[in-house]
Amino acid sequence: MAFSQLIINGLIAGAIYALIASSFSLIFNIIKFMDLSPGAIFVTAAFSAYAFNVLFGLHFLIALILAITVAVALALLVNLIVYQPLIKRKSDSFTLLLASFGVFLIITGFILLIFGAEVRTFGLPITKGYELLGFIITKTQITLIVTSIVVFIGLQLFMKKTKLGKAMRAMADNKQVASGIGINVKKITNITFIISAALAAIAGILVGLEQNIDHNMGFLVILKGLTASVIGGIGNVPAALIGGLIIGLVENIGIWYLPSGYKDAIAFVILIIFLIFRPKGIFGVKTREETSG
Amino acid sequence: MKRKLNYPRIIGTIIIIILIISIVIGLSFNSQTKEEIVIGSIQALTGETAKHGNNVKDGIDLAVEEINKNGGVNGKKIKIIHEDENCIPTKAVSAAQKLINIDKTKIILGPTCSSSSMAVAPVAEQNKVIMFTPISSVPALRQAGDYIFRNRVSGEPHSIKMANFAYNELNARTASTLYINLDNGISYSEEFIKEFEKLGGKILNTEAYEKGLQDFRTQLLKIKENNPDVIYLAGQASQNAIKQARELGIKTQIIAPTTLQEADLFDIAGDSANGIYYSYESFDPNSKEQVVSYYQEKYKSKYGRESEVFAANAYDAVMLISKALEKCEENTDCIKNHLYSIKNYEGVSGITTFDKDGEVLKPLIIKKTENRKFVFHSN
Structure with a gap:
């Protein structure tokens, strides 16, 4: 009983890390810089969904769509007014990283200004979860895990099978060549930001449903999301999802045997081990053409 | 041949000189205006502990408003400077340093969080500044120093x-x-x-x-x-x-x-x-005792909600400090001794006594x- 519950606990945590890691990974892979703003998009989406659903009383599904729209619009705006001017000036990826950290602080600061520092909730009823195969799981948690699986498969198919996905992969491989063979770099960049923001938004709303919402929630997510994408193999989108699941599992199984205060430490010890012994991540051994990213 | 004057450079230099002069004047004025008593406050105004920090802030503001309305302390108004510590000890310490070195406060109300209080206590102690936290409950604070007080029963x-x-x-x-x-x-x-x-x-x-x-x-x-x-x-x-x-x-x-x-x-x-x-x-909160109901009424009319215990602790802390200030002005050794001598003070948050370690004693339920x-x- 305990062990199956432990695995489920790990999967729930992992599913959250996985979604946000894929959001980071997508931008890193295609636009080639570590963008921290998905951490802020994550918070924005959670608060937007809360505002539309709880404050304005809209149906949850409508609130969900509106919140994702807000998140995507914000990501495109950030790209337009912050990243594009920097990229045009040929800023290096470190400058972009710092700029994105600034963006993260500004957006979360605005959220603090608008919504205040209190913790918000969607006010879902709290009941004992379903008992299945010796473990207990709630509806929201099932949604979380299923969503991350669907996103994983969906992203795989999108990158491999669709024209857009192939164009994105081409751009990931070599921007100059991609542009040379007629791929619209600007359009692909925007699409990358749209998908990345949508992933972060879905993660934010699900975390809001499962736990609660506060303006600080983005920070931990950045740490765990980045760790997950490094472990999976940075720049490899589906691998980032696997990385997320691994962290979730190892953290939870780890504190079963170790004092629970070490939970975060476990995740970061794994990160350091990977950085030293396997900096390309689990799936980073193959050449880029062979992997899907 | 005459050299061409470098106007931007001259204007820049003038601006810098004006800036320096105004900062110097500003600073000296700042330390000269003594018509008010500046008290620092370090609270967790953002983050998970923000609710507590903001309740404390509300209690402080209410007490200060009341004191100033009644003519202040020995004719001087109290001015509160609130700083945010976000429940992060390093932030709390920089806030304390700012309050002590720049704002020249002799009294700090706060911090909110125990870890922050533990970090700020040595700084306050070293500078002989009174640190009076309304709600930090960590037992170790008992040994943190002579100038360190709290108005909440320890954990x-x-x-x-x-x-x-x-x-x-x-x-x-x-x-x-x-x-x-x-x-x-x-x-x-x-x-x-x-x-x-x-x-x-x-x-x-x-x-x-x-x-x-x-x-x-x-x-x-x-x-x-x-x-x-x-x-x-x-x-x-x-x-x-x-x-x-x-x-x-x-x-x-x-x-x-x-x-x-x-x-x-x-x-x-x-x-x-x-x-x-x-x-x-x-x-x-619903006590019929006059001290509490009078306080609760004022709190409700200012904030539109009932006060919980942390705001009451903070309110009492300000009142205790203002009494000490009346007697001691800003002499922190005198304030310290005054606080140690308080026995059975009828505060809003309960009958308050301080023991020899500056530890507050109040009944629990x-x-x-x-x-x-x-x-x-x-x-």
Whole structure:
């Protein structure tokens, strides 16, 4: 009983890390810089969904769509007014990283200004979860895990099978060549930001449903999301999802045997081990053409 | 040949000179205007502990407003400078340094969080600045210095009271603790364990959670496997733990120290938060006693809601300080001695006495959560 519950606990945590890691990974892979703003998009989406659903009383599904729209619009705006001017000036990826950290602080600061520092909730009823195969799981948690699986498969198919996905992969491989063979770099960049923001938004709303919402929630997510994408193999989108699941599992199984205060430490010890012994991540051994990213 | 004048450079130099002069003048004016007494306040105004920090801030502001309306302290108005510590010790220390070195305050109200108070205490002590925290409860603060005071009963009596309640009233013989991995949570847990074991009870396991983390499932699972008679939930930001315990089908009696009573407990944990016993300061928000009802009326008219205990603690702290200031002006040695001498002061937050370590003594009660309300249970 305990062990199956432990695995489920790990999967729930992992599913959250996985979604946000894929959001980071997508931008890193295609636009080639570590963008921290998905951490802020994550918070924005959670608060937007809360505002539309709880404050304005809209149906949850409508609130969900509106919140994702807000998140995507914000990501495109950030790209337009912050990243594009920097990229045009040929800023290096470190400058972009710092700029994105600034963006993260500004957006979360605005959220603090608008919504205040209190913790918000969607006010879902709290009941004992379903008992299945010796473990207990709630509806929201099932949604979380299923969503991350669907996103994983969906992203795989999108990158491999669709024209857009192939164009994105081409751009990931070599921007100059991609542009040379007629791929619209600007359009692909925007699409990358749209998908990345949508992933972060879905993660934010699900975390809001499962736990609660506060303006600080983005920070931990950045740490765990980045760790997950490094472990999976940075720049490899589906691998980032696997990385997320691994962290979730190892953290939870780890504190079963170790004092629970070490939970975060476990995740970061794994990160350091990977950085030293396997900096390309689990799936980073193959050449880029062979992997899907 | 004449050299061409470099206008931008000259204008730039002039601007810099003007700036320097105005800063110097500004600073000297700042230290010269002594028509007001500047008091610093360091509170957690953002982050998970923000509710507490803001309640404290509200209590302080109300007291200051009242004092200033009645003519201030010996004719001088009190000016409060609030700084945010976000429950991060390093932030609290820089705030303290700013208040002491730039604003020249002799008194700091706060910090909110125990870890921050522990970090600020040596800075205040070194500068002979009075640090008076309205709500930090970590026991170690007792030894933090002569200039360090608090207006909240330390965590130790809370944990001792709950250990006795669990053993004697709930007949619990085994217990597990789940505590926040911060100074106050660790000490709540340790004091509870000490007392519970002294009584003859057995501690099955102790689990920690990090501030800001919302996933308690594996810690709860470990507790569930041990199946204790009670769970002592020690420290703030544990609302989600209560919710997740219910989701995991844990029916064990939960008990807690005063940190349980948070305004958003039932928003986050809903009905699963019913039936929890916890220790609390004897402050009764609905008390008919004149001191309390008068205070409550003013608080309600200013903020539109009822005051909880932390705001009351803060309000009392300001009142105590203003009395000390009346007698001592800003001489902190005199203020310190005055505070030590306070016995049975009838504050809003309870009958207040300070012992020789600057530790406050106030009576505690046991409360219970019932039908999404915090109600009195026993003395």
